Amino acid sequence: MTFLRRLPKFDFVSPNSIAELCSLTAGASNGELMLFAGGTDAVLQLRRREVTPRCVVGLKGVPELDFIEEQPDGSLAIGAMTTLQSLMKSPAVQGHFDVLAETAGQIGGVELRNVATLGGNIAGALPCADLPPPLMTLDAEVKLSGKDGERWVPIDELFAGYGKTVAAKGEVLTEIRVPKPAARSASVYLKYHDRQSMDMTVVGVGASVELDDEGKGFRDIRLAYANGAPTAFRAKKTEEVLRGNEMSEEALQAVAEAAGKEAVPRANSWRADPQYRLTLIRNLTKRAIRSAWEKAVARGEASS
Amino acid sequence: MNGSITLKLNVNGVLHEVATQPWRTLLEVLRENLVLTGTKRSCGEGQCGTCTVLIDGKAINSCLYLAVEAQGKDISTIEGPVETDPMLEKIQQSFVTKGAIQCGFCTPGMIMATKSLLSENPKPNEDEIRTALVGHLCRCTGYVQIVEAIQDAAVQLEHEGEN
Numbered sequence: 001m002t003f004l005r006r007l008p009k010f011d012f013v014s015p016n017s018i019a020e021l022c023s024l025t026a027g028a029s030n031g032e033l034m035l036f037a038g039g040t041d042a043v044l045q046l047r048r049r050e051v052t053p054r055c056v057v058g059l060k061g062v063p064e065l066d067f068i069e070e071q072p073d074g075s076l077a078i079g080a081m082t083t084l085q086s087l088m089k090s091p092a093v094q095g096h097f098d099v100l101a102e103t104a105g106q107i108g109g110v111e112l113r114n115v116a117t118l119g120g121n122i123a124g125a126l127p128c129a130d131l132p133p134p135l136m137t138l139d140a141e142v143k144l145s146g147k148d149g150e151r152w153v154p155i156d157e158l159f160a161g162y163g164k165t166v167a168a169k170g171e172v173l174t175e176i177r178v179p180k181p182a183a184r185s186a187s188v189y190l191k192y193h194d195r196q197s198m199d200m201t202v203v204g205v206g207a208s209v210e211l212d213d214e215g216k217g218f219r220d221i222r223l224a225y226a227n228g229a230p231t232a233f234r235a236k237k238t239e240e241v242l243r244g245n246e247m248s249e250e251a252l253q254a255v256a257e258a259a260g261k262e263a264v265p266r267a268n269s270w271r272a273d274p275q276y277r278l279t280l281i282r283n284l285t286k287r288a289i290r291s292a293w294e295k296a297v298a299r300g301e302a303s304s
Numbered sequence: 305m306n307g308s309i310t311l312k313l314n315v316n317g318v319l320h321e322v323a324t325q326p327w328r329t330l331l332e333v334l335r336e337n338l339v340l341t342g343t344k345r346s347c348g349e350g351q352c353g354t355c356t357v358l359i360d361g362k363a364i365n366s367c368l369y370l371a372v373e374a375q376g377k378d379i380s381t382i383e384g385p386v387e388t389d390p391m392l393e394k395i396q397q398s399f400v401t402k403g404a405i406q407c408g409f410c411t412p413g414m415i416m417a418t419k420s421l422l423s424e425n426p427k428p429n430e431d432e433i434r435t436a437l438v439g440h441l442c443r444c445t446g447y448v449q450i451v452e453a454i455q456d457a458a459v460q461l462e463h464e465g466e467n
Binding site: 010039058115 | 359
């Protein structure tokens with residue numbers, strides 16, 4: 001009975017700073033180290049022997065990775081080790097970045113959110129992760145830190161494949177930066193799952209809309225999906241169907257069809273077959289856009 | 305890799321030195337090394353909530369937490385001495401008087417989650433209680449009584465505060 005198994009044997013190290021962490025990762029060969037953020041997914045991977053690292057690098061002891069800071073330009077800087085519960089409860093996030101707090105609140109229960117981290121949700125590079133789609137629709141960037149420096153990567157260019165990122169050997173995801181959303185804009189993330197909570201996302205749709213000056217059309221729109229492909233992805237072709245156009249039922253139908261063409265759900269997933277996921281994607285795309293639109297309109301009315 | 309390590313764990317206000325290995329979960333060390341078997345093991349994947357303990361006052365699944373990472377933190381379990389923890393005592397009493405315990409397997413996790421909830425939100429409504437318990441399964445399905453017990457505990461604790 002695999003679920004009663006112990007974890008495989010490993011050494012454990014706990015660096016105290018990003019510098020120490022990067023010097024550890026720099027010298028390691030592939031698969032030798034496992035970065036252990038919250039661990040809510042890592043423990044399961046270890047228990048199932050999907051990974052058997054020589055050494056687990058615990059990140060909970062790196063205080064400089066745990067912060068949420070509003071920047072002078074209105075953007076939000078979030079440390080990779082920020083827990084989902086902190087994200088959900090942070091007044092700074094609940095303000096302009098409410099979609100991130102709402103999304104975090106839809107993940108697991110409080111016991112899981114107290115431990116699971118934003119960085120872990122992203123760096124695991126799983127297509128079912130809920131936070132990458134809303135971060136993509138907010139044009140977020142992530143910082144990859146290594147021994148020899150750091151670089152910023154737009155989050156919609158981070159994922160290279162199922163469970164894979166473009167991070168080079170030794171690089172660690174340390175920070176997430178989210179620009180301040182435009183005025184007259186709003187974002188939502190809708191996910192379909194079997195139960196109300198505690199289960200995996202079958203399909204998730206993130207939508208950000210920015211209204212035009214008349215409040216009739218889309219000045220901008222960004223769409224991103226969980227489980228719409230082997231990685232989370234931004235549906236740029238689909239967005240073009242609506243960008244600059246007016247809101248209408250026909251336009252929503254057209255964007256739903258486009259989303260169904262741009263998405264390529266995995267064929268080897270036991271949770272749902274691709275046709276079912278495509279149906280969900282078409283329907284949730286309309287619903288997410290409509291919901292973001294209504295949120296943006298309500299915000300405009302509240303502020304005028 | 306023999307991996308022997310000595311951990312200093314502060315459990316229910318008592319500092320324990322434990323000889324263990326880095327790959328042991330907090331749940332395994334609590335149950336097997338410290339023989340604090342009130343914390344239960346069921347699914348082992350963070351779905352059922354029976355292994356819930358508090359770390360620095362926050363509810364976590366101890367099956368997903370490495371014991372080595374719990375060093376230097378305050379760990380509270382269902383065995384937390386009620387003499388020094390009146391809140392834990394009141395919650396336990398409410399679970400008993402409201403019939404919220406059937407087979408009892410989910411109870412330690414439910415009670416620790418309740419303690420965490422009431423510490424943050426002393427007067428939760430039913431929705432907030434049910435939301436706080438989404439990570440807990442009771443296979444006797446006695447959820448109605450569990451919600452009533454938590455409401456009762458909240459009332460009792462409020463009266464306590466008035467006296």
